[in-house]
Amino acid sequence: MKVMQLLPELNSGGVERGTLEIARALVASGHESLVVSNGGRLVAQLEAEGSRHLNLAIHKKSLSSLWQIRPLRRLIQQHQPDIVHVRSRVPAWLTHFALKGIPAAQRPHLISTVHGFYSVNRYSAIMTQAEKVIAVSDSVVKYITDHYKNCPPEDIVRIYRGIDPRAFPHGYQPSAQWIHQTFADFPQLENKFLICLPGRITRLKGHETLIHLIQKLQADYPDLHAVVVGGADTRKAAYLDELETNIQSLGLTDRITFTGHRPDIREWLAFSNVVLSLSSQAETFGRTVLEALSVGTPVIGWNRGGVAEILNRLYPQGLIDVDDQAALLHAIRQQMDTPQQIAPVTEFSLQDMCDQTIALYDQLLKSG
Structure with a gap:
């Protein structure tokens, strides 16, 4: 046909x-x-x-x-x-x-x-x-x-x-060369517990929530670092500036890294300790959530839309009531204190x- x-x-x-x-x-x-x-x-x-x-x-x-x-x-x-x-x-x-x-x-x-x-x-x-x-x-x-x-x-x-499970295999680890290059580009990430917020820089993705989280956790967890993996197109440059100004005013510049647009999302998802899904609007599916779980990285996300459907079936302990900041904080603390194992993904x-x-x-x- x-x-x-x-x-x-x-x-x-x-x-x-x-x-x-x-x-x-x-x-x-x-x-x-x-x-x-x-x-x-x-x-x-x-x-x-x-x-x-x-x-x-x-x-x-x-x-x-x-x-x-x-x-x-x-x-x-x-x-x-x-x-x-x-x-x-x-x-x-x-x-x-x-x-x-x-x-x-x-x-x-x-x-x-x-x-x-x-x-x-x-x-x-x-x-x-x-x-x-x-x-x-x-x-x-x-x-x-x-x-x-x-x-x-x-x-x-x-x-x-x-997703193709062969492209996001369970237990995947980035190559030594990739890790070496990443530490050369972003030395501030070495020996850190990494929280990853993947996605384009737009107001919908929950960057403000991430900044609030890091601010709350920084005193108790000196090794905590957030990476925002995704670029801002020219129309969103002002929003990126706004975020960076906010981060600077809170003294979090050495705690949050913007990587810009990256073609190596699999590596970042596998390299991170936790991936967040904090969009302020329900997502219809949530492919990045699935990709992260597929390589074996825990995901914490709001309980709505397609993200909730994926987490319900694959990692229900990652579900947080929408905008429940206290529960989100607790879930991150739990991950840092007792890292969770993710079972191999056999669906989607x-x-x-x-x-x-x-x-x-x-x-x-x-x-x-």
């Missing part, structure tokens, strides 16, 4: 990674994989792995994007995919209008994936108007059924995101995600 996936851009993030993973699985199974986006740094990898990338400016949330309806319709008619899989709202709307101009008998099957808890409105509703709607967690299933009553429950298919595999998605494509094709 021929599958065309659509998303705004191919730079970084969960949507992008999921697109590449399904594209790779399609090619490995002997299917044809097309991806339509405005391009980005992951295009080279996508094409090296056997997919074809079609460049189209379907990334802007503006009326000018409507000019892309006809070019998109031409691409669909030219390539005649069996399945069109939309992964974001602007591409979903453009696809909606593009398909209207194609005779019903010639239209491909339409699938969407709801990756986020979008604002509830007509603009977001388009993600629930496909033949099958993939939800990336039970929390997303609930979000759809609560807010979009026009979407028949039988059309919603929960397919958890997954990338293979399952890919198999279930391709089976869904197959099911639609067979339905006529």
